[in-house]
Amino acid sequence: MFIALERLINLQDGYRGTFQVQGRQLLLIVVDQQAILLENRCPHRGAPLHNGTLEGRVLRCSRHGIAFDLDSGRALDAACSPLLRLTLTYDGDRVGLDL
Numbered sequence: 001m002f003i004a005l006e007r008l009i010n011l012q013d014g015y016r017g018t019f020q021v022q023g024r025q026l027l028l029i030v031v032d033q034q035a036i037l038l039e040n041r042c043p044h045r046g047a048p049l050h051n052g053t054l055e056g057r058v059l060r061c062s063r064h065g066i067a068f069d070l071d072s073g074r075a076l077d078a079a080c081s082p083l084l085r086l087t088l089t090y091d092g093d094r095v096g097l098d099l
């Protein structure tokens with residue numbers, strides 16, 4: 001089942017959108033014209049990530065400052081589980097996810 005999250009026309013660098021899908025908090029961001037979907041929950045202590053700071057393709061959590069590589073999901077400066085990334089699906093003029 002396709003769950004639409006956003007129109008493609010709205011996906012521009014700097015975009016951040018938060019969604020709740022089946023009880024999960026999700027964060028959709030666009031970096032270098034690439035849409036990335038994450039669980040909006042820091043793997044360190046569970047803080048929401050939508051207030052994090054972007055430094056290139058690195059997202060730094062605002063709670064304790066751990067930085068995560070958006071491509072691999074790995075924490076760069078701490079022993080911490082990786083970000084949970086979800087696969088985006090495209091359908092017509094929308095982006096979303098398949099459940």
Ligand code: FES
Nearest residue numbers: 042044045061064
């Ligand atoms: S909760 Fe994100 S760095 Fe601690």
